[in-house]
Amino acid sequence: MSEVLEKIWQHQQISRVELVEHTGLTSGTITNLTHELIERNVIREFEAISGNVGRRRVMLGFDPGQYRIIGLDIGRATVEIVVVDLHGNVLRTIERDMSDKAGPDDYFAVIDPLLSELKNDIEKAGYTILGLGAGVPGPMDYGAGKLLDPPNFPGWQGYPLRSVLEEKFSLVTMIEDDARTSAMAERWYGLGRTIQDLVFITMGIGIGGGVVSGGKIVRGTNGLCGQVGHMTIVIDGNMCDCGNRGCWETVGSIPGILSRWPGGGSMDRFAEAVRAGDPDAVRCMEDTLGYLETALINVFNLYDPELVVLGGRLYPYLADYMAPVQRHLRSRLYAFAKDRLRIEPSTFGTSQSAVGAAALVFGFLLSEPVRLLSLAEA
Amino acid sequence: MSEVLEKIWQHQQISRVELVEHTGLTSGTITNLTHELIERNVIREFEAISGNVGRRRVMLGFDPGQYRIIGLDIGRATVEIVVVDLHGNVLRTIERDMSDKAGPDDYFAVIDPLLSELKNDIEKAGYTILGLGAGVPGPMDYGAGKLLDPPNFPGWQGYPLRSVLEEKFSLVTMIEDDARTSAMAERWYGLGRTIQDLVFITMGIGIGGGVVSGGKIVRGTNGLCGQVGHMTIVIDGNMCDCGNRGCWETVGSIPGILSRWPGGGSMDRFAEAVRAGDPDAVRCMEDTLGYLETALINVFNLYDPELVVLGGRLYPYLADYMAPVQRHLRSRLYAFAKDRLRIEPSTFGTSQSAVGAAALVFGFLLSEPVRLLSLAEA
Numbered sequence: 001m002s003e004v005l006e007k008i009w010q011h012q013q014i015s016r017v018e019l020v021e022h023t024g025l026t027s028g029t030i031t032n033l034t035h036e037l038i039e040r041n042v043i044r045e046f047e048a049i050s051g052n053v054g055r056r057r058v059m060l061g062f063d064p065g066q067y068r069i070i071g072l073d074i075g076r077a078t079v080e081i082v083v084v085d086l087h088g089n090v091l092r093t094i095e096r097d098m099s100d101k102a103g104p105d106d107y108f109a110v111i112d113p114l115l116s117e118l119k120n121d122i123e124k125a126g127y128t129i130l131g132l133g134a135g136v137p138g139p140m141d142y143g144a145g146k147l148l149d150p151p152n153f154p155g156w157q158g159y160p161l162r163s164v165l166e167e168k169f170s171l172v173t174m175i176e177d178d179a180r181t182s183a184m185a186e187r188w189y190g191l192g193r194t195i196q197d198l199v200f201i202t203m204g205i206g207i208g209g210g211v212v213s214g215g216k217i218v219r220g221t222n223g224l225c226g227q228v229g230h231m232t233i234v235i236d237g238n239m240c241d242c243g244n245r246g247c248w249e250t251v252g253s254i255p256g257i258l259s260r261w262p263g264g265g266s267m268d269r270f271a272e273a274v275r276a277g278d279p280d281a282v283r284c285m286e287d288t289l290g291y292l293e294t295a296l297i298n299v300f301n302l303y304d305p306e307l308v309v310l311g312g313r314l315y316p317y318l319a320d321y322m323a324p325v326q327r328h329l330r331s332r333l334y335a336f337a338k339d340r341l342r343i344e345p346s347t348f349g350t351s352q353s354a355v356g357a358a359a360l361v362f363g364f365l366l367s368e369p370v371r372l373l374s375l376a377e378a
Numbered sequence: 379m380s381e382v383l384e385k386i387w388q389h390q391q392i393s394r395v396e397l398v399e400h401t402g403l404t405s406g407t408i409t410n411l412t413h414e415l416i417e418r419n420v421i422r423e424f425e426a427i428s429g430n431v432g433r434r435r436v437m438l439g440f441d442p443g444q445y446r447i448i449g450l451d452i453g454r455a456t457v458e459i460v461v462v463d464l465h466g467n468v469l470r471t472i473e474r475d476m477s478d479k480a481g482p483d484d485y486f487a488v489i490d491p492l493l494s495e496l497k498n499d500i501e502k503a504g505y506t507i508l509g510l511g512a513g514v515p516g517p518m519d520y521g522a523g524k525l526l527d528p529p530n531f532p533g534w535q536g537y538p539l540r541s542v543l544e545e546k547f548s549l550v551t552m553i554e555d556d557a558r559t560s561a562m563a564e565r566w567y568g569l570g571r572t573i574q575d576l577v578f579i580t581m582g583i584g585i586g587g588g589v590v591s592g593g594k595i596v597r598g599t600n601g602l603c604g605q606v607g608h609m610t611i612v613i614d615g616n617m618c619d620c621g622n623r624g625c626w627e628t629v630g631s632i633p634g635i636l637s638r639w640p641g642g643g644s645m646d647r648f649a650e651a652v653r654a655g656d657p658d659a660v661r662c663m664e665d666t667l668g669y670l671e672t673a674l675i676n677v678f679n680l681y682d683p684e685l686v687v688l689g690g691r692l693y694p695y696l697a698d699y700m701a702p703v704q705r706h707l708r709s710r711l712y713a714f715a716k717d718r719l720r721i722e723p724s725t726f727g728t729s730q731s732a733v734g735a736a737a738l739v740f741g742f743l744l745s746e747p748v749r750l751l752s753l754a755e756a
Contacts, residue, residue: 139712149713197599218591220682221575222715227679230712232672235611244675244710294610297622301605302587302680304598332622334517335527337600 004033005366008043010194013059034060040373041066042086042365062086067376068127070118070171071358072111072134073178073351074161076153076205077313079110080354081118084362088189093351094118103155104164115169130365130376131172133357134165138177138208139223145175148223151241152205172375174360178202178353179226180217182346183210185356186309188363190347199305200346201228201295202312202353207249211303229253231298233291252291254314260284271317285321292318293325297332300341311346319345382411383744386421388572391437412438418751419444420464420743440464445754446505448496448549449736450489450512451556451729452539454531454583457488458732459496462740466567471729472496481533482542493547508743508754509550511735512543516555516586517601523553526601529619530583550753552738556580556731557604558595560724561588563734564687566741568725575683578724579606579673580690580731585627589681607631609676611669630669632692638662649695663699670696671703674721675710682715689724697723 007022008014014022019030037043044063047056064085073080077099083092096110115132122129137150145162147153165173176184183200186192192212200210207229211218218225229249230242237246250256254267261284263273273281299308310318322343330338348355365372385400386392392400397408415421422441425434442463451458455477461470474488493510500507515528523540525531544551554562561578564570570590578588585607589596596603607627608620615624628634632645639662641651651659677686688696700721708716726733743750 213591213596221684222682222712222718224679224682224712224715227682227712230679231609231676232611233613235613235668235672242679242712243716244679290613294613298609298676298680301602301608301620301622302676304600304602304605306599334600334602334605334620337602338621340600 001033001037001369002367004030005037005042005369008060008062009188009366013046013048013061015057015059019060037369038063040369042369042373064089066128067130068122069130069358069361070115070122070132071181071354071356071361072115072132072165073181073354073357074107074111074134074136075178075353076137078350079107079114080351081111081114082351082354082358083118083122084189084355084358086362086365088362090348090351090355092118093354095350104159105155108164108168112168119169119171128376129171130372131174131361132165132169133181133360134161134173134175135178135181135353135357136161136175137206138179140175140177142219142223172361172364172372174357174364176217176357176360177208177210177223178356179208180210180219181354181356181360182311182352183212183309183356184217184359184363185348185352186307186346187212187215188359189355191307191309191344195306197303197305198307198309199226199228199299199303200309200311201299202346203253203310203314203318204312205254207253207312209299211305213303228295228299231295233294248291248295252288252295257284257288257314260287267314267317289318289321289325293328293332296325296329296343300329300333300337304337306340307342307344309344309346311349311352313350315345379411379415379747380745382408383415383420383747386438386440387566387744391424391426391439393435393437397438415747416441418747420747420751442467444506445508446500447508447736447739448493448500448510449559449732449734449739450493450510450543451559451732451735452485452489452512452514453556453731454515456728457485457492458729459489459492460729460732460736461496461500462567462733462736464740464743466740468726468729468733470496471732473728482537483533486542486546490546497547497549506754507549508750509552509739510543510547511559511738512539512551512553513556513559513731513735514539514553515584516557518553518555520597520601550739550742550750552735552742554595554735554738555586555588555601556734557586558588558597559732559734559738560689560730561590561687561734562595562737562741563726563730564685564724565590565593566737567733569685569687569722573684575681576685576687577604577606577677577681577683578687578689579677580724581631581688581692581696582690583632585631585690587677589683591681606673606677609673611672626669626673630666630673635662635666635692638665645692645695667696667699667703671706671710674703674707678707678711678715678719684718684720686721687724688721689727689730691728693723 048059064087069084071082079096081094139148147156147159149157162175192198196215198212202208209226209228211226230247233248234246238250240247240250274285426437442465447462449460457474459472517526525534525537540553570576574593576590580586587604587606589604608625611626612624616628618625618628652663
């Protein structure tokens with residue numbers, strides 16, 4: 001059933017005959033499986049007119065009529081909540097500034113009323129909520145559903161987020177590192193829809209990475225796979241919170257950039273100084289792009305992904321300067337691979353992690369539809 | 379059937395009852411599947427005495443009696459051929475020095491008679507050869523079964539190795555980058571038997587890497603996943619063949635080390651000078667270990683494997699100095715992950731890639747036994 005749902009998602013609309021061709025299943029099996037999925041309102045039939053003679057064909061696609069997914073991002077500076085339907089449309093976005101708040105009590109004082117009301121609204125309108133996905137700063141203890149010791153995020157050490165969310169809202173709940181939710185937003189709803197191997201790099205206060213390989217999130221042994229911010233860029237450089245020296249994050253994140261700019265102040269002031277041609281600012285920007293370039297070379301040479309997606313609060317400040325970075329990369333990568341180099345900005349901007357948190361639940365629907373539906377309806 | 383074979387391999391000996399427990403299959407299914415595998419001489423029954431009361435139990439394990447696998451490594455300085463049985467025992471090893479040879483004609487003048495005679499011997503003794511695996515310097519065109527443009531390996535550009543081997547020896551043939559075959563040797567026959575995520579790093583004339591994730595080789599989009607030798611270690615360092623600057627390979631490989639040592643000469647002379655306390659040599663060794671340390675930190679932070687295995691011709695020269703490297707790594711990795719840090723030397727020394735080439739075919743047997751057996755017997 002999972003295979004059938006993935007094919008329908010990839011094609012957006014597909015006939016039963018094409019499903020037989022693409023899956024290798026018998027037409028009897030396809031008839032039975034699609035019948036069950038239609039009964040359960042996961043997919044629906046519709047007529048499409050195809051070809052020159054305008055023949056009408058019955059196509060299958062996802063049904064946006066019954067189910068909703070809620071995505072929540074608990075970030076260092078914001079809380080964001082989105083509602084997504086089974087077409088992947090983001091129907092609602094709620095954002096709250098949290099830059100003067102700290103710790104679970106402060107956060108849940110904001111989240112509790114928002115989510116309760118949202119849940120109530122969705123259910124009163126007759127929809128079924130499939131689940132709640134949540135993105136949080138990593139690293140995490142996946143087995144226990146707890147945060148471990150996220151840097152720059154006081155009060156959350158060891159917090160049992162999954163069970164707290166489950167108890168508060170009685171929804172199927174999945175939690176994940178926010179770089180990985182961001183990667184999943186691209187994988188299911190963004191540029192990665194037909195791509196199996198991508199790396200999402202989020203650049204802001206820190207630098208994180210989410211690796212998708214063969215269509216699936218790769219977490220690694222300790223949940224640390226994709227810690228691209230902690231690759232060494234400056235040998236014997238400054239000490240990093242992680243214990244290493246000269247990590248990309250120490251020079252390439254927002255604090256890393258501002259610490260290297262003698263002008264001081266905010267990213268907006270820095271960006272203005274670069275545009276005005278201030279030599280210190282220009283040199284600092286050039287170094288920043290050089291570090292990014294080196295980091296991207298390492299990402300390509302180590303993961304060899306089909307696509308690298310760049311996001312986070314820092315990215316908009318770098319976007320205008322990406323053309324020369326891409327040019328340099330082409331000259332510094334293996335000859336036969338460089339023409340396939342693909343780097344794109346993230347699809348959902350500041351909502352990336354919240355949309356990706358919803359995508360976690362959508363991925364669960366695709367892989368185990370029967371199980372998720374029975375959990376969601378319980 | 380694949381799941382059953384993997385469980386038998388993991389446990390080496392296992393009862394049908396335990397197979398039912400571990401796979402979740404019914405005892406009827408286990409009886410049928412194991413019956414078929416015994417009939418085909420892939421596994422066999424034997425009696426084991428277990429427990430304090432000395433109860434006899436019928437156990438299942440792989441049958442080394444009928445099948446053989448041939449592994450071939452075509453290297454820059456040697457050709458190596460091994461014969462492996464279904465217990466993973468290396469029954470024969472043949473090595474030839476090729477340091478004064480170049481190109482396919484020279485190599486096949488050596489390989490042809492060796493492999494033909496070996497094949498003849500094995501078949502005359504009544505064994506069935508399941509297949510021939512071959513490791514070669516990457517990168518490769520996997521679809522076409524060709525080498526691409528391996529550095530320092532003149533004459534092999536675009537060489538259609540897979541079809542040439544198939545035609546010459548009429549065996550099921552699989553070819554793979556030699557860093558990946560080396561990783562597979564650990565995964566199936568070495569330390570990785572029960573490990574799903576490992577990185578093999580081979581250090582010699584070049585530095586390569588083979589990544590195994592979820593038990594499977596990860597090749598990446600262009601076959602370049604795991605190019606650890608081409609991560610940037612010295613920003614703005616020396617030009618590398620790959621197009622990048624300051625790659626680990628430019629400073630950390632055998633030529634990289636010798637180019638940094640003013641003493642000149644061979645690795646043996648360098649090692650002697652280090653032991654004798656020659657200050658230039660000692661400093662060069664310390665720098666080498668520092669680069670290795672940084673590279674390993676990046677490998678852990680990017681892949682987060684359960685195990686890193688170090689091999690290649692350079693490794694024996696570094697082995698005595700690994701204790702301080704491991705100590706430094708512990709202080710430079712994430713606190714909660716560092717106790718799980720595991721770095722080991724390769725199991726098969728100079729035969730690593732040839733043994734791994736055989737492991738490719740063994741992996742094929744585990745994943746598609748019926749298909750491989752019918753191909754091998756055709």
